[in-house]
Amino acid sequence: MVNHRVRVLLLKDLRLHGRGVALIQAAAVALVWVMLVLHPSDMRRQASLLFNVNFLLTGLWGEWLVSREKTKGTFGWLRSLPIADRDLVAAKFAGAALYAVVLWAVMSGILAASYFMERPMEWLLRAMALVTFGGITLAARWRFTQKVGQTLPFALVLVLLLGVAAAQRGGRWPAGAVALIQGSGGQVAVAVGLLTCYLFTVGATAVWVRRSDTSRLVE
Amino acid sequence: MSEVLKLIAVERDFPGFRFGPVTLAFAPGVVHGLLGPNGAGKTTMLNLMALQSRPASGSMTYGSRVVPWADLRWKQTLAYVRETPAFYDEFTVADTLRFAGALHDRWDLALATRLANRFGLDGRKSVRALSKGTRVKLGLVLALAQGARLLLLDEPTAGVDPTSREELHDAIKELRLERPDLCVILSSHLFEDVNELADQFLILRDGQVAFAASRTELAVMSLYRLPEQAVVPSSDDIRLTWVSKGERWILLPRQSRLIATLRSLSGCVEDRADGLIAAAYRGTVQAHATGSTPW
Numbered sequence: 001m002v003n004h005r006v007r008v009l010l011l012k013d014l015r016l017h018g019r020g021v022a023l024i025q026a027a028a029v030a031l032v033w034v035m036l037v038l039h040p041s042d043m044r045r046q047a048s049l050l051f052n053v054n055f056l057l058t059g060l061w062g063e064w065l066v067s068r069e070k071t072k073g074t075f076g077w078l079r080s081l082p083i084a085d086r087d088l089v090a091a092k093f094a095g096a097a098l099y100a101v102v103l104w105a106v107m108s109g110i111l112a113a114s115y116f117m118e119r120p121m122e123w124l125l126r127a128m129a130l131v132t133f134g135g136i137t138l139a140a141r142w143r144f145t146q147k148v149g150q151t152l153p154f155a156l157v158l159v160l161l162l163g164v165a166a167a168q169r170g171g172r173w174p175a176g177a178v179a180l181i182q183g184s185g186g187q188v189a190v191a192v193g194l195l196t197c198y199l200f201t202v203g204a205t206a207v208w209v210r211r212s213d214t215s216r217l218v219e
Numbered sequence: 220m221s222e223v224l225k226l227i228a229v230e231r232d233f234p235g236f237r238f239g240p241v242t243l244a245f246a247p248g249v250v251h252g253l254l255g256p257n258g259a260g261k262t263t264m265l266n267l268m269a270l271q272s273r274p275a276s277g278s279m280t281y282g283s284r285v286v287p288w289a290d291l292r293w294k295q296t297l298a299y300v301r302e303t304p305a306f307y308d309e310f311t312v313a314d315t316l317r318f319a320g321a322l323h324d325r326w327d328l329a330l331a332t333r334l335a336n337r338f339g340l341d342g343r344k345s346v347r348a349l350s351k352g353t354r355v356k357l358g359l360v361l362a363l364a365q366g367a368r369l370l371l372l373d374e375p376t377a378g379v380d381p382t383s384r385e386e387l388h389d390a391i392k393e394l395r396l397e398r399p400d401l402c403v404i405l406s407s408h409l410f411e412d413v414n415e416l417a418d419q420f421l422i423l424r425d426g427q428v429a430f431a432a433s434r435t436e437l438a439v440m441s442l443y444r445l446p447e448q449a450v451v452p453s454s455d456d457i458r459l460t461w462v463s464k465g466e467r468w469i470l471l472p473r474q475s476r477l478i479a480t481l482r483s484l485s486g487c488v489e490d491r492a493d494g495l496i497a498a499a500y501r502g503t504v505q506a507h508a509t510g511s512t513p514w
Contacts, residue, residue, distance in 0.1 A: 008321045016309055073305035080269055081322050082294040210289060214271040 002094070005083050009091035010098075017064055024060070025103050028053055033110055043115045050111060051126050054104050058130045059153060061099040062137030065092050067146070075217040085210040092142075093202050096134040104130050121187050128194040133157070135198050139205045146219070222282075223247050223369050223402040229267055229277035238263045238426035240277060245402050247368065250395065252417025253406040260426040261406040262302075265371045268404070269299040295324055297369040298362030302377055304354040306346045312357060313342035316364070323365040331364035334397070338390055352376075352383030356390055363394060363401075370394070372405045376412050388415050430459055442490040443469045443481050452480060 002010070032053055036046055069075045078088060104127050108116055116123040133153065141149035180186045209217065222244040230239035238260045245251055253261050266272040268279065270289060279286040286293045306315050312335065320326040335342060338356040349357065355375045362370045372391070376384045394401060407413050413420065420437070422430040432440075440458065445451065445467045451460075456475035461468050468490075471477060481487050 005322060008318070012307070012318060015314075016307065072308070073301075073303075074307060076271070076301060077305050079271060080294065080297075080299040081319065082291045082324070083322060084291060085289055211273075213273060214266070 003087065005087045006091045006094065009078075009083070009088065010095055013065060013091070013095045016068065017061075020064070021061060021099055024057065025106060028057060028103075029107055029110070032107060036110065043111065046111055047108075047115055047122075047126075050107050051130075054100070054107055054126075054130055055133060057103055058096075058100040058134040059137045061103075062096045062134045062153075063141050063150060065095055066138055066141040066149075070142070070217065070219045073218045076214050079214045079217065086206055089202065089206040089209055092138055093135055093205075096138045097131045100130040100134040101127055121184070125187060125190055125194070128191060128198075132194045132198040132201070135201045139201045142205060142217070143208060224268060224286075225280045226268070227278050227280065229274045229279065231263060231267060231272060231275050233263075236260070236263075236426060238267070239274075241426075241428055242277075243421070243428065243431070245369070245404060247400045247402045249419055250391075250403040250405060250417045251419045251421055252413030253404055253421050253423065254408070254410065254413050255406075255423035255429075256408060259423040261408075261423055262373055263426070264423065265299065265373050265404065265406055268369075269297060269371055270294065271299070295365070296367060297371060298358070298365060298367035299371045300355055300358035300362065300373065300375060302374040303351060304358045306354065306357065308345070308347035310346050311342060312340050312344050312346065312349075315346055315357065316342070316361070319361050319365065325366040327364050327366065331360055334360045334363055337393065350379070350383065352379040352387055355379075355387055359390055359394055363398060368400070368402060370401055370403045372403065374407055375405070376407065376409065384412070388412070391416055432458075439473055440470055441473045441475075441478065443471075443478075444488045444490055445469070445481065445484055446486045449484050449486065451484070452477065 032050060035049065040046075069078070108123060108126075136156065137153045140152040143149065144152060181190060223246065225244045226241055228240040228242055230237070230241075232238075236258070241264065253264065255261050263272065267274055270286070270293060273288055281293060281296065307318070310318065316328075316331050316335065320328055320331065332342075335357075338360060340353065340357060340360065346354070346357075355372075359370075375391075376387055379387065391403065391405070395403070403416075405413060405416055417434070419433050420431065421428060447462055447465050447467050449467060451457075451467070451469065454471070454475070454477045456471045456477050457469055458472070459468075459470040469481065482489075
């Protein structure tokens with residue numbers, strides 16, 4: 001259940017960012033569609049392209065939702081209104097998750113019939129990965145300065161990817177690891193991992209905001 | 220309830236600055252003028268009262284109730300208008316009133332509309348287009364419409380032109396007529412603002428309360444200036460003494476027997492008590508008021 005104040009804050013963010021988000025979403029959908037038509041490739045590559053575009057845009061939404069409030073000082077006004085810190089945090093994370101899921105649902109519709117209809121779990125995992133990344137982006141921007149906050153989420157992903165690549169090259173990556181992850185048990189494990197990471201990010205941000213002076217929430 | 224808010228030994232440390240310990244009480248229906256130079260701790264004190272900063276020690280009470288950190292009931296009770304109020308630029312004035320109204324339990328839309336009209340706020344105008352003075356007026360409308368019992372105003376006239384300053388003075392006076400029980404704490408580094416509006420004077424210096432007195436109390440006091448080297452007998456009557464530009468200033472009740480002694484000292488000049496605040500504000504307070512705090 002979304003409480004009244006969270007709903008008011010969500011609608012406020014939709015009012016502030018909705019038009020920009022919709023325009024960029026429309027442009028991204030059109031761009032991806034044109035690319036897929038002009039350069040048809042195998043379905044897995046197309047799915048990866050869709051995901052990567054969503055990945056970048058999801059990071060952008062998370063950044064938008066916090067940057068504006070920090071730089072314009074409106075977090076200070078919100079903090080003086082009767083809004084619980086947990087509601088403030090919940091509204092931001094809910095907004096970021098909503099944008100990520102809507103964008104993914106719209107864009108993955110391009111490949112729904114030919115690819116994702118047969119792989120619902122993969123669709124769900126990719127959606128969860130986007131929501132988690134959006135949450136991390138939001139939390140990092142909230143917690144840190146502009147440069148650090150914008151760079152950190154991508155740096156984390158880069159470290160993760162480099163770690164996997166190094167393990168593969170060094171032969172430490174078990175031969176059947178990819179198949180294991182793609183199996184139903186592995187997918188559930190990935191889902192649990194993503195969910196844990198997301199919940200930890202939300203929880204840590206909520207604790208940090210509650211303990212912080214308002215001056216730390218604005219720039 | 221005799222006080223809206225009481226601060227009890229409230230302290231907060233920052234790098235290079237320590238606020239408090241400060242113990243003060245704020246009564247309803249009174250405008251408390253908070254004076255002090257930049258860095259004296261005025262905004263820190265307002266931030267602590269508005270739960271924007273967390274005290275390191277001490278407590279705040281509202282009636283008999285201790286106000287905990289992030290208390291929503293307290294946030295329903297107070298309104299905080301910052302030096303430059305940060306509303307959403309993309310909203311109109313009417314949107315801002317609606318948004319704030321949706322978050323307060325006791326929102327009075329009719330009052331908000333009436334006050335907005337009285338202060339000349341056009342509901343269709345974008346917040347982005349509002350001057351600083353008009354933003355403060357919008358903050359005042361929000362404060363009253365939410366039914367606040369305590370209004371914190373942080374340097375509302377800083378950086379506004381003289382005409383807007385007068386308009387803000389008038390707006391604050393109108394708020395008092397509208398809500399006689401409203402407690403206002405007005406911070407300013409301009410003596411003229413506080414002198415125009417305040418019933419109680421509070422001077423902060425280096426994070427400490429250097430002086431506190433009511434306008435009524437000042438009216439029955441006398442202020443004397445002597446050479447800094449003058450030897451003044453100690454007395455419980457002395458409410459405040461400080462040194463500024465080679466002169467020693469002494470504030471004491473008009474009935475004090477010490478006055479005769481002071482007058483006999485070479486170079487003694489009697490000053491008007493209402494000049495005290497300006498003088499104390501500009502001078503270096505070396506000793507705090509003796510006896511109990513006047514309020």
